[in-house]
Amino acid sequence: MSEQTALSFIASPDDTKIYIVKGQKLVVEKSKGLGISLKSTVSARLTRTAIMAPILLNSMGNEHSDYIQQVEYVKNPHLDSMEEDILYHFNLGTKTHDLPQMFGDVKFVCVGGSPNRMRSFAQFIHEQLELPGNTADIRDICEGTDRYSMYKVGPVLSISHGMGVPSISIMLHELIKLLYHARSRDVIIFRIGTSGGVGLPAGTVVITDKAVDSFFRPQFEQVVLGKVIIRSTELDKDVAQELLQYSSELPNIPTVIGNTMCTHDFYEGQGRLDGALCSFSTEEKLDYLRKASEAGVRNIEMESTVFAAMCRVCNLKAAVVCVTLLNRFDGDQISTPHDVLLEYQQRPQCLVAHFIKKHLGLIS
Template sequence: MDPLKNKQNSSFSTPVCVHNPHLDSLKDDILYHFSLGTETHDLPAMFGDVKFVCVGGSPWRMKAFIEYIAAELEMEDPKSEYPNICAGTDRYAMYKVGPVLSVSHGMGIPSIAIMLHELIKLLYHAQCKDVTIIRIGTSGGIGLEPGTVVVTKQSVDATFQPKFEQVILGKTVVRNTDLDQNLAEELLQCSKELDQFETVIGNTMCTLDFYEGQARLDGAFCSYSEKDKQDYLIKAREAGVCNIEMESSVFSAMCKLSGLRAAVVCVTLLDRLKGDQLMSSHEVLNSFQKRPQILVGCFIKKQLMAKAVTS
């Protein structure tokens, strides 16, 4: 399976790329953690019209998103039930309405990486083209007012370097974490048009851990001082880091490899320079979590309206 041959079958559309010649020898490609497969399911019929994929950590949040987008696009009754396409497994949840697919990815790099391998193959087998994928989620901000939405310019690691490292066959492989800058600007413009909440573009730091890896003082173990924490977070801020989460690096790397137009949109739930624990009420946090959905919903609606006009 030649990725270069597969990259541009049409000057007007971009297919999803896979980089694995071994897939050609599989009679049935089983997407185990989705409970789907090429022999058991008609993937082109089920997913061939997908143009937008939104992924987020929580199954509940991704179901809420599909209900929200269905109402925004006026495609289905917002009170109708949306079945979990991955009901045969408890690993991930997947929902669909029209050209929009909503998928949960769990927490952390390993969990989202497993999901992305199978999602990219699903889109490939379904013969999807011109797909935009956006991670929507929550994060800790650095020097930002809680509730601020961050559109990621570039994902960086815990040393502030724009890279994702993975050990493959005992060797460290380094992959690029660039995201689509035009897409980031389009999302920022949508936020300006909405004029409902503050949105910024900045670097996002992706860590391997929620506690020590993010310089928290409230984990089960901590070998550094408040001053050490502050010094580190200030260095991160000086490196252009606006927020911290645990999935953006591998998300950026894998989407770039597969030719997917990608963005990361996360709301900040607190300013890490002022504390480590969430002190806001459940109601306030819930309203914050809806902001990436609102922004991405606006973007999708705008894109579909523009397409309808041109066609």
């Protein structure tokens, strides 16, 4: 480890101060009160006991009161009058769990469809951050429910969201409330997953510029009490550009920025000819895909619009990073060998992990 990153941040026993240590030398003693917990075991030789180094360093020049001002992620005045908030699908609650203690230090949230994939990502990021302990011991925080899986690794949350807009929407409501109750700050959330490419070869990583609907509009329509509410699906452009820049530092991960089309269905909604129902011709399908390509669409999946819309409304920086499993101009079915698909699926994980390590100052 370089001299620049060989820093430790140790919380005092009463959790009111942070001791900044370089090697075995005390550098700074700072009043804590940052709304996060960094309790950790001091080993014989002090090393990275908390992966919060650059985050805390960035705060050293700020006034204490300015830094701890809470970000209001939620946009629901009714929450203030509730004695308890039960995050039902996470099997968590404000009375049954100490959410600030459990999640107050979260800085990065990575979500993806498959529970197994998000467990694998949790184990992968554990190794990438060089944290102590066995990856096999990482437990599912939501093990009391069968809806979602959640794993915490240092300042990183890894959560499954299932397939489609309804499933990820439910997860996002409870995730955003979780971050609010935990008083987490400056969180960046990533959706990492798979998609169908539009004019791109399999294995290409697409960083979403705009999430668009099936009419190529950058918006998400939500029906609330019989009325249609339209929300913007604009994502954080700085995060997207950073991801693209970092992709050039990784070998064998071809990466582009483009629009991502979100559909409500895997088959007819995406113009597939191989579903149980099909009411269009091959030429009609190809014509639609050509129009999508002309509109800047580079891949198709089923979650990005609601993900982008909710994160934007709730002041969360967000990015969608998905790998293509096939070029939809070439066909509909995924016939790539399983081991190749697994390698493809790891590409968004590698890119996002690289981003996280950069932001934590673990690599230059």
